[in-house]
Amino acid sequence: xxQLQESGPGLVKPSQTLSLTCTVSxxxxxxxxxxxxxxxxxxxxxxEWIAYIHHSGSTYYNPSLMSxxxxxxxxxxxxxxxxxxxxxxxxxxxxxCAKGDTFGIRFDSWGRGTLVTVSS
Amino acid sequence: xxxxxxxPGTLSxxxxxxxxxxxxxxxxxxxxxxxxxxxxxxxxPSLLIYGTSSRAAGIPDRFSGSGSGTDFTLTISRLEPxxxxxxxxxxxxxxxxxxxxxxxxxxxxx
Numbered sequence: 001x002x003q004l005q006e007s008g009p010g011l012v013k014p015s016q017t018l019s020l021t022c023t024v025s026x027x028x029x030x031x032x033x034x035x036x037x038x039x040x041x042x043x044x045x046x047x048e049w050i051a052y053i054h055h056s057g058s059t060y061y062n063p064s065l066m067s068x069x070x071x072x073x074x075x076x077x078x079x080x081x082x083x084x085x086x087x088x089x090x091x092x093x094x095x096x097c098a099k100g101d102t103f104g105i106r107f108d109s110w111g112r113g114t115l116v117t118v119s120s
Numbered sequence: 121x122x123x124x125x126x127x128p129g130t131l132s133x134x135x136x137x138x139x140x141x142x143x144x145x146x147x148x149x150x151x152x153x154x155x156x157x158x159x160x161x162x163x164x165p166s167l168l169i170y171g172t173s174s175r176a177a178g179i180p181d182r183f184s185g186s187g188s189g190t191d192f193t194l195t196i197s198r199l200e201p202x203x204x205x206x207x208x209x210x211x212x213x214x215x216x217x218x219x220x221x222x223x224x225x226x227x228x229x230x
Contacts, residue, residue: 047157047165047208049219060217063121096164104219105212106155108176110164 004111022097035100124222143209
């Protein structure tokens with residue numbers, strides 16, 4: 001089973017861009033036809049799907065975040081990346097990367113998550 | 121966008137009791153597109169049930185899912201100490217793809 005590990009700054013200033021990386025091990029990010037995904041969880045709250053990317057390059061975004069989000073895959077490094085622009089305190093959350101199935105319907109492997117706090 | 125409403129917000133039960141968790145959708149959801157996750161404190165969610173009623177690998181058979189249309193249920197037949205956690209339902213909508221989660225139900229020890 002693949003393993004996922006998020007990394008990036010734990011503190012971002014308001015209006016700046018939040019950038020995170022997810023390193024995939026135990027399997028190639030470019031094989032299997034899976035959907036590689038970012039999901040976040042506000043402190044003490046529920047889960048919010050941000051976006052996912054298919055190994056073919058197709059990307060899909062949550063409409064509520066679409067104007068500020070981009071995701072990409074670096075197959076040479078076996079990494080998934082997230083950029084979220086113009087952040088505010090409302091973007092403070094634990095950010096998870098996850099592996100979706102071949103249809104993007106469910107998520108069967110998750111990273112441990114990384115807490116990102118937006119504060120000056 | 122399909123909204124998922126989970127109830128109750130908190131379920132207080134004793135080990136050995138039966139837990140019944142509800143997930144109600146604002147519009148009909150294909151049974152193929154409804155999943156449940158378990159999240160323990162300080163951990164990432166983990167897939168429990170997919171396709172409404174199929175258990176993920178390694179999930180014991182005390183966990184079962186059912187439902188159709190707008191009403192779905194996760195049942196834990198006899199609570200074990202390790203089952204006290206938060207449970208989320210999740211649906212997938214196509215054209216374009218959109219994933220939403222319910223707000224969660226916390227199953228706590230009474």
